[in-house]
Amino acid sequence: MPPRHTRRTPAKGTNRTPAQRPRRPRDPVRRTAFDVLQAVDDRDAYANLLLPSLLRERGLTGRDAALATELTYGTLRGRGTYDAVLDVCSDRPVAKIDQPLLNVLRLGAHQLLRTRIPAHAAVGTTVDLARSVAGPGQAKFANAVLRKVAARDLDAWLDIVAPEDETARLAVVHSHPRWIVNALRDAVGRAEIEALLAADNERPRVTLVARPGRATVEELGGEPAAYSPYAAYLAEGDPGAIPAVAESRAAVQDEASQLVALALVRAELDGPDRRWLDLCAGPGGKAGLLSGLAGERGAHLLACDVQPHRARLVAGSIDAAGATAVVDGTRPAWRPESFDRVLVDAPCTGLGALRRRPEARWRRGPESLAELGPLQRRLLTSALESVRPGGVVAYVTCSPHLAETKVVVDDVLRGRDDVERLDAPSHLTEVPGLGDGPYAQFWPHRHGTDAMFLALLRRRS
Numbered sequence: 001m002p003p004r005h006t007r008r009t010p011a012k013g014t015n016r017t018p019a020q021r022p023r024r025p026r027d028p029v030r031r032t033a034f035d036v037l038q039a040v041d042d043r044d045a046y047a048n049l050l051l052p053s054l055l056r057e058r059g060l061t062g063r064d065a066a067l068a069t070e071l072t073y074g075t076l077r078g079r080g081t082y083d084a085v086l087d088v089c090s091d092r093p094v095a096k097i098d099q100p101l102l103n104v105l106r107l108g109a110h111q112l113l114r115t116r117i118p119a120h121a122a123v124g125t126t127v128d129l130a131r132s133v134a135g136p137g138q139a140k141f142a143n144a145v146l147r148k149v150a151a152r153d154l155d156a157w158l159d160i161v162a163p164e165d166e167t168a169r170l171a172v173v174h175s176h177p178r179w180i181v182n183a184l185r186d187a188v189g190r191a192e193i194e195a196l197l198a199a200d201n202e203r204p205r206v207t208l209v210a211r212p213g214r215a216t217v218e219e220l221g222g223e224p225a226a227y228s229p230y231a232a233y234l235a236e237g238d239p240g241a242i243p244a245v246a247e248s249r250a251a252v253q254d255e256a257s258q259l260v261a262l263a264l265v266r267a268e269l270d271g272p273d274r275r276w277l278d279l280c281a282g283p284g285g286k287a288g289l290l291s292g293l294a295g296e297r298g299a300h301l302l303a304c305d306v307q308p309h310r311a312r313l314v315a316g317s318i319d320a321a322g323a324t325a326v327v328d329g330t331r332p333a334w335r336p337e338s339f340d341r342v343l344v345d346a347p348c349t350g351l352g353a354l355r356r357r358p359e360a361r362w363r364r365g366p367e368s369l370a371e372l373g374p375l376q377r378r379l380l381t382s383a384l385e386s387v388r389p390g391g392v393v394a395y396v397t398c399s400p401h402l403a404e405t406k407v408v409v410d411d412v413l414r415g416r417d418d419v420e421r422l423d424a425p426s427h428l429t430e431v432p433g434l435g436d437g438p439y440a441q442f443w444p445h446r447h448g449t450d451a452m453f454l455a456l457l458r459r460r461s
């Protein structure tokens with residue numbers, strides 16, 4: 001919870017007349033959170049990219065920046081719960097409330113139900129915001145709704161608004177769309193679904209990677225992470241302030257992302273081990289680690305992406321043991337069987353990274369599975385064609401959805417006797433709880449990582 005927050009007196013001391021001063025909102029902290037919520041809805045903005053730039057532009061630092069961040073991410077994460085509460089506190093259904101006003105109300109509900117901001121300050125500042133974005137009439141409406149919200153705490157509201165049906169209850173209590181609750185329960189099982197949904201709402205620790213051969217974990221400061229030999233948890237502050245990160249010798253990277261790349265490199269090969277391929281490399285997280293490991297082994301990494309700007313980002317992550325190319329991985333230009341190790345980190349729904357992308361759960365619907373499925377199958381097929389007999393392919397998604405993980409691999413391998421499934425968990429013996437194999441599945445509630453999936457597949461010699 002954030003510290004209690006009081007409004008600051010506006011800065012004095014410029015000689016400019018009021019008309020000459022740049023217009024600054026009365027409550028720039030809440031206005032900034034509101035502007036991000038609006039941009040997420042209106043133009044599919046990414047909160048984690050837009051918020052830092054707005055904070056900089058508006059000169060918000062320290063406690064103000066921390067509060068704006070908490071309000072933005074907390075409101076995005078809790079939106080499903082807050083909408084259920086607002087629905088019973090409003091005389092019109094939430095679906096009928098204009099979007100800017102609804103985002104103001106969500107921001108108010110978050111402050112009332114999940115922060116220690118005093119209720120009178122939460123209501124007063126939210127009503128001011130409603131007045132400035134929607135006019136005085138709507139400010140009155142906001143006042144009436146928020147006073148009702150303020151009458152109970154979150155647990156009392158959940159007793160009232162959480163439906164009896166199990167999926168609907170989990171969706172409201174843990175603020176996930178129902179289709180995601182169903183999909184995650186299919187993947188993790190009934191016994192752990194609640195712990196998983198709760199973990200999705202935790203703010204993750206920032207994990208760093210020291211790229212092999214270019215930085216050490218000690219240089220990163222902070223505490224060594226639980227499993228990856230290259231990882232440390234960020235101690236505090238801005239990762240960009242760490243010299244190794246500023247120089248691209250290290251980076252922010254979830255630990256599971258590091259470990260799936262490591263598992264590919266640990267798989268035993270028959271024959272040479274010189275040519276490595278990262279088929280879907282942008283923006284270059286795993287390629288940065290793989291190129292370091294390739295350099296240590298005298299191998300070479302080709303890191304590709306279909307999007308030129310993403311391929312350019314990869315170029316900033318890799319070292320001399322790697323090269324980048326703009327390639328459509330479904331129709332590669334190289335000859336079949338050109339590589340010894342291939343990573344295909346397929347485009348996916350990202351349901352495994354909901355902790356880090358709080359808006360993602362509201363953005364995609366189940367229809368995205370139908371769009372991504374054929375591409376995932378084509379990319380895995382192409383990866384298997386690109387690897388030589390005896391070589392190994394890692395199929396990875398940042399999603400635990402069975403339709404993007406096991407079902408894709410099983411579909412692609414059906415009827416093929418030239419590919420064997422390796423036991424992925426036994427390539428990561430330092431990590432417990434990855435499943436019974438042959439596939440490995442990381443989980444936020446078990447491992448403190450993204451829910452990353454890994455299949456290791458070997459072309460038979």
Ligand SMILES: C[S@@+](CC[C@H](N)C(=O)[O-])C[C@H]1O[C@@H](n2cnc3c(N)ncnc32)[C@H](O)[C@@H]1O
Nearest residue numbers: 280281282283284285286305306328329345347
């Ligand atoms: C999950 S991201 C990869 C993340 C990356 N491996 C990392 O660790 O930073 C998937 C990437 O696949 C790329 N992609 C999508 N379709 C592709 C295709 N047909 N060929 C190659 N890359 C593709 C996307 O542009 C995106 O950058």
